[in-house]
Amino acid sequence: MVKIQGGDDDLVVKIIQDLWVLKESLVLFKRVYDEKLDSDLFAALMTALKMMGDEIGLNKGLSSFEVDNKKYFIKREKDIIFIANGDTRVKSKNIMKEIDVVIKTFIEQYGDMLGKDWKGGNVSIFEQFSEKIEDSLRDPIDRFKSVYG
Numbered sequence: 001m002v003k004i005q006g007g008d009d010d011l012v013v014k015i016i017q018d019l020w021v022l023k024e025s026l027v028l029f030k031r032v033y034d035e036k037l038d039s040d041l042f043a044a045l046m047t048a049l050k051m052m053g054d055e056i057g058l059n060k061g062l063s064s065f066e067v068d069n070k071k072y073f074i075k076r077e078k079d080i081i082f083i084a085n086g087d088t089r090v091k092s093k094n095i096m097k098e099i100d101v102v103i104k105t106f107i108e109q110y111g112d113m114l115g116k117d118w119k120g121g122n123v124s125i126f127e128q129f130s131e132k133i134e135d136s137l138r139d140p141i142d143r144f145k146s147v148y149g
Contacts, residue, residue, distance in 0.1 A: 015098040022081040029126040077103050102133050
């Protein structure tokens, strides 16, 4: 949670607004507040963008882009693509720190299961992941209340 100062209209925003976890265009996990695009279509698009970035980039690929008032960040870890977005008023380094926490937690929880031999299948096993990263995704008001009572 980050407080953005802007005179009389100070704002508290969550660092990560939406999150997708993909493996080979398959959506393993998502938490999206206002889904405007089919998640499978979004996953295919993001995977294609990441692959294109890998091909034309200096082995770093596409790591972020902005659309309207959201910054999107794409990170790959062990053949798993993590995509998260946040408000453009939040510093990128703060969003990246939170994404790194999410990635570490996901890899610790599911990394062995998602080895090179994993061929897909039942993704409902990942639904409980939101409980593991609740602080990263929690509504800012709830987060504030839990800290300051």
